[in-house]
Amino acid sequence: NAGVTQTPKFRVLKTGQSMTLLCAQDMNHEYMYWYRQDPGMGLRLIHYSVGEGTTAKGEVPDGYNVSRLKKQNFLLGLESAAPSQTSVYFCATTPRLAGDTQYFGPGTRLTVL
Amino acid sequence: GQNIDQPTEMTATEGAIVQINCTYQTSGFNGLFWYQQHAGEAPTFLSYNVLDGLEEKGRFSSFLSRSKGYSYLLLKELQMKDSASYLCAVRNTGGFKTIFGAGTRLFVKA
Numbered sequence: 001n002a003g004v005t006q007t008p009k010f011r012v013l014k015t016g017q018s019m020t021l022l023c024a025q026d027m028n029h030e031y032m033y034w035y036r037q038d039p040g041m042g043l044r045l046i047h048y049s050v051g052e053g054t055t056a057k058g059e060v061p062d063g064y065n066v067s068r069l070k071k072q073n074f075l076l077g078l079e080s081a082a083p084s085q086t087s088v089y090f091c092a093t094t095p096r097l098a099g100d101t102q103y104f105g106p107g108t109r110l111t112v113l
Numbered sequence: 114g115q116n117i118d119q120p121t122e123m124t125a126t127e128g129a130i131v132q133i134n135c136t137y138q139t140s141g142f143n144g145l146f147w148y149q150q151h152a153g154e155a156p157t158f159l160s161y162n163v164l165d166g167l168e169e170k171g172r173f174s175s176f177l178s179r180s181k182g183y184s185y186l187l188l189k190e191l192q193m194k195d196s197a198s199y200l201c202a203v204r205n206t207g208g209f210k211t212i213f214g215a216g217t218r219l220f221v222k223a
Contacts, residue, residue: 040215042213056209101161106155107154107155
């Protein structure tokens with residue numbers, strides 16, 4: 001039982017390059033989230049999904065796209081990376097609404113040069 | 114607007130008690146969470162409050178006052194391993210989104 005995993009753990013991109021971050025969970029959770037964490041700013045929600053085939057925008061969605069084709073996977077895409085997207089990205093899942101904590105993946109550290 | 118405030122840094126001594134405060138103003142309220150995050154790691158769940166009052170879990174306790182928009186996390190018998198960031202987070206009405214504070218970095222000294 002791996003819980004929540006993220007691939008890759010580290011990545012360095014050049015401005016304008018594209019990449020996809022993968023979040024996978026084996027807990028059969030319905031809800032999945034992508035956050036970014038920057039120094040002094042806490043976790044900010046990028047996009048989220050309440051079920052397979054559904055996605056919605058969070059606080060800071062610009063420059064990112066997501067897809068949830070399978071319940072266990074939530075992909076975060078950067079079409080044209082910018083230095084402002086240098087951050088640590090966390091995926092999180094939760095099985096239902098009120099009262100359930102979010103379970104976080106280990107994070108992906110992305111640097112855009 | 115939505116805002117969560119907590120102190121940036123705190124320092125305490127091993128064996129002592131420390132209280133980390135959190136005030137919030139959000140568009141709705143459906144529960145308050147505290148998470149612990151060690152440097153370079155993911156946040157991990159500590160506590161959840163949805164009703165007013167104190168929730169105790171071992172060395173950690175969390176208090177909530179919804180009317181005041183206020184919570185605190187109390188850590189007793191501090192240990193060096195408690196040196197970490199502590200994140201206050203509020204889940205909004207509807208439950209889809211959780212707003213996080215910037216976190217409080219706690220340094221425990223010998």
